[in-house]
Amino acid sequence: MRFERSITGLAVAALLSSTALAQTAPQTPGPAAAGVPNPAGPATPAAAPAPQFQLADGVLATVNDSVITGFDLRQRMLLLIAQTQVQPTPExxxxIRQQALNLIIDERLQNQELDRYPDIKATDAEVEEELTAMASEVGATAEAYAQSLAQFGIRPSTLREQLRTQIGWQRLVGGRFQSRARVSQGAVQAALRQATEAALKKQYLIGEIYIESARVGGQQAALNGATQLVQQMVQGAPFQAVAQQFSAAPSATRGGDAGWVVEGTVQPALQQAMDQLSPGELSRPIPVEGGVYILYMRDKRDGSTSSLAQIKQMMVELPATATEAQVAAATQRLEALRPQLTCDNILARATSEQGLLGTDLGEADPANLLPQFQQVARSGAVGSISTPIRTQLGVHLLAVCGRRAGGAEAPNAQQVENRLFGQNLATLGRRYMRDLRQDAAIEFKS
Structure with missing residues (x-):
């Protein structure tokens, strides 16, 4: 929960601070840009009074006979406003009301599921430890943190119960789906190959917020809501906190961090916006089928030609002065062997036959290889064996046994495995939540 904790802490820190951070919009924003958001920290006037709005008293909804009252909804709306620093307006x-209601419904369902597993529920001590850690990250004590919430009209118990549910739910999802979320080595290697291919294309470091139309009452409602959120973020609401609370994208748990997105892998409307946005700019709402996106362009980079190839070779040594007949004989011998060779056996075959040499060239930048080898190292399919290649040293067969992106930013296998595991776990958690909603009896009172 560490990332979620820091986002919430930064947002609520605005209630503890007496300084508002200024926002600077670009002087000439591009056609896709709405302005410059505050990517993480609070940027609204401090110690604002609790927002004033009216809600019906009594029961608003039931979730499997668990009652949601007007008081419950108001408390959650206030907490949502405090966490995101989105200032409430009539528009x-x-x-805000719909999102707060959705969050309450999800938490009621999560708590009902957690009732089946009492051993994994968060204790009072764990909740207090989490609250203390949140407060310390913004330089406050737990008591001062709770007082800031109370001044905003939020009962401290509201945040405590939210934390209790989050701790228990993450524990339940992790325990239930850990084995299913594990990543095969084949998937890791495939992802590494994709990363290598992606390194040659333009890439965009993106923050994203996705408003799903089905959850907010239709496409027009999603567009209206996204428009209001963009205005609030340009005026100071922290992007990460808004994403965490409002976005329906999987990246919401990471504050909207979608990571590096490769050119051509997103919908055309999103690609067009990414091409137009400059680093630091926030997009206008981007309608797509099923909802509306808001993009925050954190950074861009051009494709790199830097890649590393793992090469093994078999060769027949011949001097530069060898006759055409000698070269032809060596070429014919290697050509006859080529269909039988793989990355796994090429060195063994070379050492077992007289007149052949085998060498593992290891992992190398193609630019550092002999000129005759460079094209094979750059473009040969992984697992392929080249046609015979003549150099001043002899005649060679090259086996391309691996390839990965080069440079300091290239991911390693462990990083890829961790990322895929997290994605798998998040997907399984969302499906779990979807199934609970589908099976639940949710009734809204008029």
Whole structure:
């Protein structure tokens, strides 16, 4: 929960601070840009009074006979406003209300599921430890943190119960799906190959917020809500906190961090916006099928030609003065062997036959290899054996046994495995939540 904790702490820190951070919009924003957001920290006037809005009293909804009252919804709306620093307006209050109601419904379902596993529920001590850690990250004590919430009209118990549910739910999802989320070595190697191919294309470091139309009452409601969120973020609401609370994308748990996105892997409308946005700019709402996106362009980089190839070779030594007949004989011998060779056996075959040499060239930048080898190292398919290649040293067969992106930013196998595991676990958790919603009896009172 560490990333979620820091986002919430930064947002609520605005209630503890007496300084507002200024926002600077670009002087000439591009056609896709709405302005410059505050990517992480609070940027609204401090110690604002609790927002004033009216909600119906009594029961608003039931979730499997668990009652949601007007008081419950108001408390969650206030907490949502405090966490995101989105200032309530007549235009965005319906979206805030809908999101708060969705969050309460999800938490009621999560708590009902957690009731089946009492051993994994978060204890009071664990909740207090989490609250203390959140407060310390913004330089406050737990008591001062709770007082700031109370001044905003939020009962400290509201945040405590949210934390209790989050701790228990993450524990339940992790325990239940850990084995299913594990990543095969084949998937890791495939992802590494994709990363190598992606390194040759333009890449965009993206923050994303996705408003799903089905959850907010239709496409127009999603567009209206996204428009209000963009205005709030340009005025100071922290992008990460808004993404965590409002986005339906899997990246919401990471504050909207979608990581490096490769050119050509997203919908055309999103690609067009990414091409137009400059680093530091926030997009206008981008309608797509099923919802609306908001993009924050954190950085861009051009494709790199830097890649590393793992090469093994078999060769017949011949001097530069060898006759055409000698070269032809060596070429014919290697050509006859080529269909039988693989990365696994090429060195063994070379050492077992007289007149052949085998060498593992290891992992190398193609630019550092002999000129005759460079094209094979750059473009040969992994697992392929080249046709015979003549150099001043002899005649060679090259086996391309691996390839990965080069440079300091290239991921290693462990990083890829961890990322894929996290994605798998998040996907399984979302499916779990979807199934609970589908099976639940949710009734809204008029």
């Amino acid at each position: 965005n209050l319906p979206a």
